[in-house]
Every structure is written in C-alpha cells, then in structure tokens.
Amino acid sequence: MNAIDHSIVAPLIRGLCMSASKLPRAVIPGAGVSPAPAGCFEIDLTAALKSGALDEEAAAKALTEACDEWKFERAPSGAEASGKAATVILPSCVLVRAGGEEALYWSGADLDEARARRDANDASPWYVAKPAADARSLGSSAIARSSVVANRIALVTGGAQGFGEEIVRGLAASGASVFIADLNLAGAEKLAAELNAERGKTVAIALASNVADEASVEAMFRLIAETAGGLDLCVSNAGVLKAAGVLEQDLAAFKFVTDVNYTGFFIVSKHCGRLMRRQNRTAPQWKTDIVQINSKSGLEGSNKNGAYAGGKFGSIGLVASFALELVEYGIKVNAICPGNFFDGPLWSDPEKGLFIQYLKTGKVPGAKTVADVKAFYEAKVPMKRGCEGADVMRALYYIVEQEYETGQAVPVTGGQVMLH
Ligand SMILES: NC(=O)c1ccc[n+]([C@@H]2O[C@H](COP(=O)([O-])OP(=O)(O)OC[C@H]3O[C@@H](n4cnc5c(N)ncnc54)[C@H](O)[C@@H]3O)[C@@H](O)[C@H]2O)c1
Structure with missing residues (x-):
C-alpha cells in the first residue's frame, strides 16, 4: 500500500483551491519532485497516516490549516496589497510528503492549464479574482x-x-x-x-x-x-x-x-x-x-x-x-x-430502432411506414414533438x-x- 494515494490527495487539494476561489479547478499529479519547484506549497502529511494509509479527514484538516498559513505568509503588503486587494492566492503546485514518499500536484483552471504549469515546472502562486462577498458558490450569481x-x-x-x-x-x-x-x-x-x-x-x-x-x-x-x-x-x-x-x-x-x-x-x-x-x-x-x-x-x-x-x-x-x-x-x-428521444438511435436506428420494430410487429394500427409510426407517437405529446438533447440540457x-x-x-x- 502506498502512503500517498493520488485518488485521495488530488481531490483534497482540488477542494482547497475551490474553497478559496469559488471556481472549479483541475488538479493533476506530476512526475519527479526533486528539487521542489520554487513557489510551491509544501506539506508533510505523515501525521495523517493511519495503518500506513492516509486518513482522509486528518489529511484534509492538516492541508486546510497549512494552506491558510501558506497563504497568510504570501499575502501581499504595502503598495502590492492595493494592487492585489481583489484577488485570492492559490497554490499552483503542492508538494506532499508522507511516510517517506513524495508527490507533486499541479492545478489550473482546466486540465490543459494544469499540464502547461507542470511541463514548464512553474510553481508560482495563482492570484485569482476574489469571489463576490455575497457569492455562496459558483451559480449563485445571475449568469447565463x-x-x-x-x-x-x-x-x-x-x-x-x-x-x-x-x-x-x-x-x-x-x-x-x-x-x-x-x-x-x-x-x-x-x-x-x-x-x-x-x-x-x-x-x-x-x-x-x-x-x-x-x-x-x-x-x-x-x-x-x-x-x-x-x-x-x-x-x-x-x-x-x-x-x-x-x-x-x-x-x-x-x-x-x-x-x-x-x-x-x-x-x-x-x-x-x-x-x-x-x-x-x-x-x-x-x-x-x-x-x-x-x-x-x-x-x-x-x-x-x-x-x-x-x-x-x-x-x-x-x-x-x-x-x-x-x-x-x-x-x-x-x-x-425526459420524454421519448425520437431522433436518437433507440427509436430511429434503421435496423434495430423502436420505430422499425413497431412497424414490423404492427404495434401501430394502420401504419405503413416508419414516418406513420413516428407521427403516431408525436401526436401523443401535447407539444407534438419528441424530446431533444437541448431540452435535457x-x-x-x-x-x-x-x-x-x-x-x-x-x-x-x-x-x-x-x-x-
Ligand atoms: N431514448 C429515449 O427515448 C429515452 C427517453 C427517456 C429516457 N431515456 C434514458 O436516457 C438514457 C440514455 O438512453 P438512450 O436512448 O440515449 O440510449 P442508447 O441506447 O442510445 O445509448 C446508451 C449508451 O449507454 C451505453 N451503455 C449501455 N449499457 C451500459 C453499461 N452497463 N455501462 C456503461 N455504458 C452502457 C451504450 O453503449 C450506449 O452508448 C437511458 O437511461 C434511458 O433510459 C431515453
């Protein structure tokens, strides 16, 4: 069993970044950790190991506390502070140690941004726009x-x-x-x-x-x-x-x-x-x-x-x-x-679709073509058409x-x- 399991650590780091920015992030594990890239947030989670594996809750607590400290130490001051007053600081790279193992994690707004940071070995912190004071999370604002x-x-x-x-x-x-x-x-x-x-x-x-x-x-x-x-x-x-x-x-x-x-x-x-x-x-x-x-x-x-x-x-x-x-x-x-998706393969596949099956088995009385069967089912819908992808979206x-x-x-x- 590995002390550092990416499937546990990556989501915890992702959560940390999203909690501060109220925006989604992608987090990916990186290769090679030595030497630690300048600017990365380093944490030792050995104390959060239980029977050789990371305890999720203990690791989350340790990460949250250490990250708050890391952010506090990097908070801009003086003239710099006024320029960055509307931003929050996030780690773009986290070096995790536990039980003698090490791993790096890279974050970005999406997968490609995280990969670009990793490939450039660029661990400088992100300064992202501070969420509006009344925003509970993404989606609470009136956006398209x-x-x-x-x-x-x-x-x-x-x-x-x-x-x-x-x-x-x-x-x-x-x-x-x-x-x-x-x-x-x-x-x-x-x-x-x-x-x-x-x-x-x-x-x-x-x-x-x-x-x-x-x-x-x-x-x-x-x-x-x-x-x-x-x-x-x-x-x-x-x-x-x-x-x-x-x-x-x-x-x-x-x-x-x-x-x-x-x-x-x-x-x-x-x-x-x-x-x-x-x-x-x-x-x-x-x-x-x-x-x-x-x-x-x-x-x-x-x-x-x-x-x-x-x-x-x-x-x-x-x-x-x-x-x-x-x-x-x-x-x-x-x-x-959803109602019936008449244009999808389940209904419209020319060989196995329900329209052709219902035509062959005479399920719709008087129907002579697939179009007749389709018209019969469309007529059952008050809005006279099948459900489409855009309706579900x-x-x-x-x-x-x-x-x-x-x-x-x-x-x-x-x-x-x-x-x-
Ligand atoms: N087509 C409709 O009219 C209609 C209407 C209402 C609800 N739905 C629901 O929408 C969903 C999608 O239906 P559809 O008509 O688009 O189906 P579909 O048969 O066209 O496509 C289903 C897809 O699921 C995959 N799949 C099947 N079993 C799987 C499994 N065990 N694990 C992973 N993938 C599997 C298939 O390979 C296929 O790509 C279903 O839950 C269906 O009940 C469909």
Missing part, C-alpha cells in the same frame, strides 16, 4: 445558465451515443471537461477525439466502464480522481431497454435491465459519492451534483415494459434517499425524466445552478406527463 458548468469536471455514463452523446456535446460546448464513460470504448474515444479537435484543447476524455459492475465503476472514479483531481457533476445516463410483458418476459432479461438501470445507478452513486465527499472535506461550501437520466416511464407505468419502468420508478426512490444522505457533503441528487443547467433543491425529479416531456 449554461456557463454554470464552465470549467467544471463532469462525467457522463453511456456517453458514446443517444442522450449521453447529446449531454457530452452540450457540456463540452459550455466549457466543461467531460469524461465519457461507456461500454463502447471505441465510440467514446471517437467522440472525445472529435470534440478535442474541434475545440483545440482537452475537453473530453474517454473511459471504458460498465455501470453494472462495481469493480469497473470503482476503477473509473479512481481514474477520474487521478486524472483531473475530482468531479463536480456526474450524469448517470447509461440505460438499457428490453420491452416485454409480465406474462412473457424471462427472468434473465428482467434482471439485465434492472442491473443496468437500477443497480447501476446505486453503484455509480456509491463511488461517486465517496469521491465527492472527499472533495467536500476541504471545500465544505462547494456544491456537487449527481443527476440521473431517468424517464417519463419513471413517473407513469409503461405497458409491456415493466422492467424498464420499474427500474426507473425505483431509481426515483434512490434519488430521494441518496439526496437526504449526501446533502451533508454538499452533494445534490436529482433526476431528469436546459434541465441539467437548472439543476446545477439551483443550489436550494435536491431529491427531485424534473420532467422534460413536452407536457406528456404532468406531476400531480
């Missing part, structure tokens, strides 16, 4: 809604296609750094490469992950902590559908759907919650979000689709329960319940920006499902 995710670190499970891809694209366009986690690694990599090339910087990182497998999910959150220093927004989107009636569905199909849609959300929330709690130890005012992409089928029954609707209804119970438990750590937990930005709500399910159904 999508900018609430700028520079935030986000994860989208099932991000390679469908709603997940729409959410990844929306977050990247709004300035977030996005981990795209999917069973389909090739698809996630293709999307990440496209977005990074488009923006000329690192905005997306692909990961292979199976949300129904705890070891895979645990490894994913470890990798995120080691790569970016933590996480602000987890969009638990991966989901599957195998429709069948209760009189016919075999148990294996029922369990498969439940494992991904219901149990998978539990597994993701568990390991995400642990990482976000770690960050919260040094950033107690910082709010983070777990958002489940649920469905209108989590709000009303779905004929011959019980496994799916049951998992979605159940997940709303998990959302409300996790929200009660995690509020203590500044973690909000909410669900978005508006709900997501609302949830992140809204600091005074948790444990809710936000419908985005064009009026098809109304709460009562």
Whole structure:
C-alpha cells in the first residue's frame, strides 16, 4: 500500500483551491519532485497516516490549516496589497510528503492549464479574482445558465451515443471537461477525439466502464480522481431497454435491465459519492451534483415494459434517499425524466430502432411506414414533438445552478406527463 494515494490527495487539494476561489479547478499529479519547484506549497502529511494509509479527514484538516498559513505568509503588503486587494492566492503546485514518499500536484483552471504549469515546472502562486462577498458558490450569481458548468469536471455514463452523446456535446460546448464513460470504448474515444479537435484543447476524455459492475465503476472514479483531481457533476445516463410483458418476459432479461438501470445507478452513486465527499472535506461550501437520466416511464407505468419502468420508478426512490444522505457533503441528487428521444438511435436506428420494430410487429394500427409510426407517437405529446438533447440540457443547467433543491425529479416531456 502506498502512503500517498493520488485518488485521495488530488481531490483534497482540488477542494482547497475551490474553497478559496469559488471556481472549479483541475488538479493533476506530476512526475519527479526533486528539487521542489520554487513557489510551491509544501506539506508533510505523515501525521495523517493511519495503518500506513492516509486518513482522509486528518489529511484534509492538516492541508486546510497549512494552506491558510501558506497563504497568510504570501499575502501581499504595502503598495502590492492595493494592487492585489481583489484577488485570492492559490497554490499552483503542492508538494506532499508522507511516510517517506513524495508527490507533486499541479492545478489550473482546466486540465490543459494544469499540464502547461507542470511541463514548464512553474510553481508560482495563482492570484485569482476574489469571489463576490455575497457569492455562496459558483451559480449563485445571475449568469447565463449554461456557463454554470464552465470549467467544471463532469462525467457522463453511456456517453458514446443517444442522450449521453447529446449531454457530452452540450457540456463540452459550455466549457466543461467531460469524461465519457461507456461500454463502447471505441465510440467514446471517437467522440472525445472529435470534440478535442474541434475545440483545440482537452475537453473530453474517454473511459471504458460498465455501470453494472462495481469493480469497473470503482476503477473509473479512481481514474477520474487521478486524472483531473475530482468531479463536480456526474450524469448517470447509461440505460438499457428490453420491452416485454409480465406474462412473457424471462427472468434473465428482467434482471439485465434492472442491473443496468437500477443497480447501476446505486453503484455509480456509491463511488461517486465517496469521491465527492472527499472533495467536500476541504471545500465544505462547494456544491456537487449527481443527476440521473431517468424517464417519463419513471413517473407513469409503461405497458409491456415493466422492467424498464420499474427500474426507473425505483431509481426515483434512490434519488430521494441518496439526496437526504449526501446533502451533508454538499452533494445534490436529482433526476431528469425526459420524454421519448425520437431522433436518437433507440427509436430511429434503421435496423434495430423502436420505430422499425413497431412497424414490423404492427404495434401501430394502420401504419405503413416508419414516418406513420413516428407521427403516431408525436401526436401523443401535447407539444407534438419528441424530446431533444437541448431540452435535457436546459434541465441539467437548472439543476446545477439551483443550489436550494435536491431529491427531485424534473420532467422534460413536452407536457406528456404532468406531476400531480
Ligand atoms: N431514448 C429515449 O427515448 C429515452 C427517453 C427517456 C429516457 N431515456 C434514458 O436516457 C438514457 C440514455 O438512453 P438512450 O436512448 O440515449 O440510449 P442508447 O441506447 O442510445 O445509448 C446508451 C449508451 O449507454 C451505453 N451503455 C449501455 N449499457 C451500459 C453499461 N452497463 N455501462 C456503461 N455504458 C452502457 C451504450 O453503449 C450506449 O452508448 C437511458 O437511461 C434511458 O433510459 C431515453
């Protein structure tokens, strides 16, 4: 066991920086530490070791106290002070020692800035704008809604296609750094490469992950902590559908759907919650979000689709329960319940999509073409169209920006499902 575990130390340092600036930061571990670069903040966490491993709480306390002292020693004075009155000082580089080991951590507004500092070995402190006196945290000011995710670190499970891809694209366009986690690694990599090339910087990182497998999910959150220093927004989107009636569905199909849609959300929330709690130890005012992409089928029954609707209804119970438990750590937990995404692959795939399936099985009486089937389903929506990525993004930005709500399910159904 290593005394210094990046997946513990990086989020604690990230929290320290965010607590002072009220802005998100990326924190990355660096190579070689000798000699310590000039200007870095040095700390020995040996006293925070318990049975050879770092105790999160003790390490957080030691880091917070030592950093306050470090900042105090560097506080500008005289003429310099008047020039820097509107700034707070942050370490760009932290040298951590514990149990005979050493590691360096570099911070920046985003991954590329942190990497540039590391590559230039430039450990001079940051002076960033002081947050407004009344700002409780980012998002409490009246800013354009999508900018609430700028520079935030986000994860989208099932991000390679469908709603997940729409959410990844929306977050990247709004300035977030996005981990795209999917069973389909090739698809996630293709999307990440496209977005990074488009923006000329690192905005997306692909990961292979199976949300129904705890070891895979645990490894994913470890990798995120080691790569970016933590996480602000987890969009638990991966989901599957195998429709069948209760009189016919075999148990294996029922369990498969439940494992991904219901149990998978539990597994993701568990390991995400642990990482976000770690960050919260040094950033107690910082709010983070777990958002489940649920469905209108989590709000009303779905004929011959019980496994799916049951998992979605159940997940709303998990959302409300996790929200009660995690509020203590500044973690909000909410669900978005979209209507049907007719333009996504689930419905529109020409070979496997639901439109072609429903046409072939005669589910829509009188329908002769895929367009007829689509028109039938669109007519069920008061707003006469399917749900789109942009509709889900508006709900997501609302949830992140809204600091005074948790444990809710936000419908985005064009009026098809109304709460009562
Ligand atoms: N499409 C719709 O009409 C609709 C409507 C309401 C809600 N939703 C919900 O939106 C979410 C996304 O649905 P979609 O239609 O975009 O799906 P999709 O089938 O188009 O894409 C799902 C993605 O998740 C990945 N995935 C599947 N199982 C996974 C697992 N175990 N671990 C990691 N990744 C996995 C797939 O590889 C795929 O990239 C789901 O939760 C779904 O229930 C969809």
